[in-house]
Every structure is written in C-alpha cells, then in structure tokens.
Amino acid sequence: MVHDYVVPLLKILVLLNAVLVSVTFMTLLERKVIAWVQVRLGPMRVGPHGALQPIADAIKLLLKEDITPARADRMVFTLAPIVAMVPALIAFAVLPFDREANFFGYRASLVIADLNVGLLYIVSIASIGVYGIILAGYASNSKFPLLAGLRASAQLISYEIAITMMLVSIVVMSGTLSLVGIIDAQYNARVWYVFVQPVAFVILFIGGLAETNRAPFDLPEAEQELTGGFHTEYSGMRFALFFLAEYANMIVVSGVATTLFFGGWLRPFPNLAALALLGIVPGWIWFVLKTFVFLYLFIWIRATLPRYRYDQLMRLGWKVLIPLGIANLVVTAVLKVLF
Amino acid sequence: MLEPVVFYTLAALILGFGMLVVTARNTVHGVLFLVANFLCLAMVYVTLAAEFLAIIQVLVYAGGIVVLYLFVVMLVNLRRLPQGAPDRRRQTRLGIVVAATLLAEIAAILVYSSGQPAGAVAAAAAAGPARGNTEVVGMLLYTDYLVPFEVASMLLLVAMVGAILLARRDA
Amino acid sequence: MTPITPYHYLLLSAALFTTGLIGVLVRRNVIVVLMSIELMLNAVNLNLAAFSYQWHHAVGQVFAIFVIAIAAAEAAVGLGIILAFFRNKETLNIDDMDIMKW
Numbered sequence: 001m002v003h004d005y006v007v008p009l010l011k012i013l014v015l016l017n018a019v020l021v022s023v024t025f026m027t028l029l030e031r032k033v034i035a036w037v038q039v040r041l042g043p044m045r046v047g048p049h050g051a052l053q054p055i056a057d058a059i060k061l062l063l064k065e066d067i068t069p070a071r072a073d074r075m076v077f078t079l080a081p082i083v084a085m086v087p088a089l090i091a092f093a094v095l096p097f098d099r100e101a102n103f104f105g106y107r108a109s110l111v112i113a114d115l116n117v118g119l120l121y122i123v124s125i126a127s128i129g130v131y132g133i134i135l136a137g138y139a140s141n142s143k144f145p146l147l148a149g150l151r152a153s154a155q156l157i158s159y160e161i162a163i164t165m166m167l168v169s170i171v172v173m174s175g176t177l178s179l180v181g182i183i184d185a186q187y188n189a190r191v192w193y194v195f196v197q198p199v200a201f202v203i204l205f206i207g208g209l210a211e212t213n214r215a216p217f218d219l220p221e222a223e224q225e226l227t228g229g230f231h232t233e234y235s236g237m238r239f240a241l242f243f244l245a246e247y248a249n250m251i252v253v254s255g256v257a258t259t260l261f262f263g264g265w266l267r268p269f270p271n272l273a274a275l276a277l278l279g280i281v282p283g284w285i286w287f288v289l290k291t292f293v294f295l296y297l298f299i300w301i302r303a304t305l306p307r308y309r310y311d312q313l314m315r316l317g318w319k320v321l322i323p324l325g326i327a328n329l330v331v332t333a334v335l336k337v338l339f
Numbered sequence: 340m341l342e343p344v345v346f347y348t349l350a351a352l353i354l355g356f357g358m359l360v361v362t363a364r365n366t367v368h369g370v371l372f373l374v375a376n377f378l379c380l381a382m383v384y385v386t387l388a389a390e391f392l393a394i395i396q397v398l399v400y401a402g403g404i405v406v407l408y409l410f411v412v413m414l415v416n417l418r419r420l421p422q423g424a425p426d427r428r429r430q431t432r433l434g435i436v437v438a439a440t441l442l443a444e445i446a447a448i449l450v451y452s453s454g455q456p457a458g459a460v461a462a463a464a465a466a467g468p469a470r471g472n473t474e475v476v477g478m479l480l481y482t483d484y485l486v487p488f489e490v491a492s493m494l495l496l497v498a499m500v501g502a503i504l505l506a507r508r509d510a
Numbered sequence: 511m512t513p514i515t516p517y518h519y520l521l522l523s524a525a526l527f528t529t530g531l532i533g534v535l536v537r538r539n540v541i542v543v544l545m546s547i548e549l550m551l552n553a554v555n556l557n558l559a560a561f562s563y564q565w566h567h568a569v570g571q572v573f574a575i576f577v578i579a580i581a582a583a584e585a586a587v588g589l590g591i592i593l594a595f596f597r598n599k600e601t602l603n604i605d606d607m608d609i610m611k612w
Contacts, residue, residue: 127402
C-alpha cells in the first residue's frame with residue numbers, strides 16, 4: 001500500500017514543487033544573466049542582489065486584475081493557459097533523475113514512471129503542447145495573437161519532424177525506448193552519445209530552441225512585430241502560466257538532452273576507476289548540474305543571437321535540419337548493421 | 340476492483356466527448372472535443388496493454404491530424420460565414436433512424452455471440468502472455484506485414500503530394 | 511461490479527461508431543463530417559485493440575496503426591479538398607458540393 005500509492009504520490013508532489021520553484025527562479029536567472037551579458041546589474045531591490053524578485057513578481061501577477069477581452073471565446077480563452085501548462089508538467093513523469101536514491105534508509109528510484117515507450121511519450125506530450133499556443137491565438141479574437149498562434153503551430157510541427165528523426169537514431173543506437181534503458185546503454189557502451197552522435201545532438205538542441213519558442217526562434221512572441229505574441233491579450237496569472245510553461249519546457253528539453261547525450265545521472269567517465277571519488281556525489285546532482293548547463297546555454301543564446309526571419313526559420317527547418325536528420329539516421333542504421 | 344471504475348469513467352468520457360463533437364455549434368469547440376475524445380481513447384488503449392498504440396494515437400492523431408483540422412478551421416473561420424443548414428429536419432430524423440438501426444444490429448450480434456461458449460478464446464489466452472510493447476508490434480510490422488507497411492508509406496507520400504497540390508493557391 | 515470483458519469494449523466501440531455515423535448523416539458542415547469519420551475510424555481501432563487484447567496477439571494493434579496511417583492520409587487530402595472548395599465557393603455546406611466541374 002505504502003509502496004504502491006503513498007511513495008509515488010510523494011514523489012510527484014516533491015517533483016512538482018521542485019519544478020515550479022526552479023521555474024520561478026529561472027526567470028530571475030534569465031534576467032540576471034542577460035543583465036550581466038549586457039553589463040547591467042539586473043534586478044537588485046528585492047532581497048540580496050534581487051534574489052527574492054521572483055516572489056515579488058508572483059505576488060504581483062496573482063493580485064493583478066484578470067481581464068478577458070469582450071469578444072473573446074471565453075471557454076477556450078480560459079482553457080488555453082491550462083492546456084499550455086499541463087503537458088509541460090506531465091512530461092517530467094518519465095525524466096530519470098537517478099536510478100535509486102537513499103532517503104534515511106528507504107531506497108526509492110527517482111523516476112516516477114520508467115515507461116517502455118518513454119522517449120515516444122515525451123515526443124507525444126510535446127506535440128500536445130502546441131494546442132495551448134494555437135488556442136490562445138484563436139480565442140483572443142485579435143489579429144496579433146492569431147498571427148502568432150499560426151506561426152507557432154507551423155514552427156512546432158516543422159521542427160518536431162527533425163527532432164523525431166534525431167530521436168530515432170538514438171533509439172537505433174541504444175535499442176530501447178526507455179529513458180533509463182538509454183542511460184544504461186551509454187554506460188555499457190562506455191561513451192556518452194554526444195561523442196557518437198554529434199549531428200543528432202546539434203539538431204536536438206536547435207530543434208529544442210524552436211520547440212520552446214526561445215530566441216533566436218521566438219517568432220511567436222516577436223514583440224517588435226506582433227506586440228506581445230500569442231499572449232498579448234492575457235493578463236495576471238493566466239499570462240504567468242504561459243511563461244511558466246515556456247520555462248518548464250526548457251527544463252524538459254534540457255533534461256532530455258542530458259539523458260540522451262550526456263549520460264543522465266552518470267558521473268563523467270563512469271568507467272574510469274581513477275575518477276571513482278566522483279561517485280561520492282549522488283547521481284541526481286549530476287543530472288541537475290548537466291541540465292543546468294543547458295539552461296544556461298539557452299539564456300546565453302538568447303542574449304547573443306538576433307532573431308531569425310520567418311522564411312529563414314522555415315528554410316532552416318525543412319531544407320537543412322530534416323534532410324540532415326534523415327541522413328544521420330541512415331548513416332547510423334548502416335553503421336549499426338555493419339558493426 | 341479498479342478496472343470497472345476506470346473503464347466506465349473513460350467510456351462515459353469518450354461517448355460524451357463524441358456526442359459533443361457531433362453536436363457542437365462552434366467548429367473550433369468541436370475540434371477540441373475531438374482531441375479530448377482521442378486522449379481518452381489513448382487511455383483505454385493503455386488499459387488494453389497496447390502502449391505503443393496509445394502513444395501513436397496521441398502523437399499522430401491528437402498531435403498531428405487534429406492540429407491540421409484546427410488549422411483549416413481557423414483559416415476558414417477567419418471570414419465569418421453564415422452556417423446555412425437547409426433541409427435539416429428530414430435529414431436529421433432519417434440519419435438518427437439509420438444510426439439507431441445500425442446500433443441495434445451490432446448490439447444484437449453482440450448479445451447473440453456473447454451467448455456462445457468462449458472456449459477458443461480461453462485456449463488462446465493460455466498459449467502465451469500478451470506483450471503489448473513496441474518490440475512485438477515492430478517485429479510484426481517489419482516481417483509479416485512488410486508489404487502493407489511499404490504500401491502505407493507510398494500512400495502517405497501520394498497523400499502528401501496530393502495535399503500540397505490541392506492546397507496550392509494557383510492550382 | 512462485473513469484470514470488464516471484451517464485450518464491454520465492443521459495445522463502447524459500437525456506440526462510438528454510431529455517434530460518428532449520426533454526425534456524418536446529420537451534420538452539413540463538411541469539417542464536422544470529416545471529424546465524425548475520424549470518430550468512426552477510432553471506434554474501429556478500439557475494436558481492433560480489444561480483440562488484440564483478447565487474443566493476446568499484437569496483429570490487431572498493427573492493423574490499428576495502419577488505420578491511423580490511412581486516417582492521416584485521408585485528413586491531409588480531405589482538408590486540402592475542403593480548402594480548395596472553400597476558396598472557390600465560400601461555403602462549407604456539404605450539400606453545395608454537388609457539381610463535377612466549376
């Protein structure tokens with residue numbers, strides 16, 4: 001009873017809270033990092049060096065008036081932020097933080113569900129996430145959100161193909177769809193897949209930027225041309241939900257990249273006995289550290305690169321990434337058969 | 340004990356959303372009910388030990404095909420058109436009568452066959468454990484059903500070319 | 511409660527199929543008609559999955575995957591036709607689709 005119901009529920013509770021807290025503080029990190037890149041200070045007032053800024057922001061957003069535009073489609077308008085947020089959160093169910101962790105003598109695995117179709121689960125959940133954006137664009141009944149929603153859906157669908165092609169080559173390498181199994185396969189192969197599949201990694205990362213609507217592919221929220229993008233008409237907590245969903249998606253993409261290419265919870269060089277003292281650090285801390293590097297990279301790229309134009313974005317997706325992904329898959333499969 | 344509860348809840352949701360799809364005035368709402376219906380169906384597939392099918396249902400149906408519907412509905416809805424529906428009553432009555440006849444027919448077959456002994460089924464069940472996983476489906480797809488698989492891929496290619504040709508503005 | 515047998519799934523599938531059939535026969539909006547056809551295809555898939563579960567053989571799931579592939583092809587071409595039709599006639603009423611040539 002305890003093992004079947006209480007422990008999984010506790011895990012979900014802890015994970016949800018961890019995700020929400022880290023998502024909140026991601027906003028602070030983003031503002032600080034961008035400020036440092038631009039030789040500014042960033043938020044400084046609330047708490048030491050602005051450390052409590054996210055809490056102030058959250059209180060502000062909660063207290064703000066919640067406006068629904070007069071001619072909006074009320075039901076869909078209310079539904080859209082929820083539809084954007086839920087897939088971002090349930091994707092965490094299959095992320096393997098560690099095989100096992102010791103809590104005061106109780107050993108529990110740090111994966112909520114090790115599905116045998118885990119990788120496909122993440123892809124399918126990501127494909128559901130499109131709805132939030134399209135529906136927000138439609139329900140606002142206003143031209144800029146609608147344009148942004150259409151842009152976003154076209155962008156997400158195009159880049160999903162490239163990402164899926166890339167994931168298939170990883171599956172060919174590892175021979176399993178389970179995320180835990182993929183990490184085990186990297187352990188047995190004695191190499192992180194990023195060294196074997198560099199092309200796939202680059203495609204995943206570019207595709208991940210596009211899937212999460214991050215710069216340089218943040219066309220759905222290009223403020224210079226679309227005022228605010230698909231969430232122009234949203235205010236208060238509903239607006240915040242879109243924001244949180246974007247950051248949660250970033251964490252999911254980083255976590256998937258970590259799992260597939262950087263060995264997940266494995267310490268660096270897991271087969272070198274000389275580095276065995278690194279084994280003191282628990283696996284989930286390695287996972288979190290690796291994920292954090294990716295999150296930093298996301299922010300760094302946003303502070304550095306200018307935005308793509310829409311036709312350039314589509315050309316990159318369809319004429320570069322998808323052919324590259326297919327070529328990579330064919331080469332991987334041929335090499336797998338030969339050796 | 341849990342299984343009937345899950346089944347009846349999902350069945351109610353599936354049928355409810357299905358009816359909402361058919362009756363929705365606003366087509367965008369109809370598409371949303373369709374997505375909800377497909378997601379509930381995916382959950383039923385999970386209870387039927389068909390995980391791969393469930394994932395494909397979400398990925399291809401809910402995440403692909405229905406997005407396409409939503410796209411078209413939004414493109415078409417941009418110009419607010421009057422939803423004229425002449426000759427409604429006679430057609431509605433006729434349609435419901437035909438559908439009810441069909442349902443009665445299927446139900447009659449089911450009731451008839453449920454009276455038959457299910458010996459063959461039990462024998463098959465003893466033959467081996469069901470593995471509704473990706474490997475089993477993949478092996479079947481790439482060995483016994485390789486030709487249909489290739490034909491399906493050709494069909495998708497043809498459909499893709501056809502769709503591009505049809506939707507082109509200067510066709 | 512009685513345990514869930516394949517017949518329960520078949521009845522659910524029959525009811526879903528009938529719902530889709532009513533949609534095809536009654537509604538005049540061509541997009542709703544296409545969506546109702548998707549409902550019917552899904553009812554068939556449910557049947558296949560239930561049989562696959564009953565017989566402990568994955569071939570039902572394989573066929574369901576074929577059905578999904580064909581549904582994707584049907585949706586792509588069907589929606590393409592609807593867009594082309596709407597561009598020419600500015601209507602979605604299926605009763606207006608009654609001429610062979612424009």
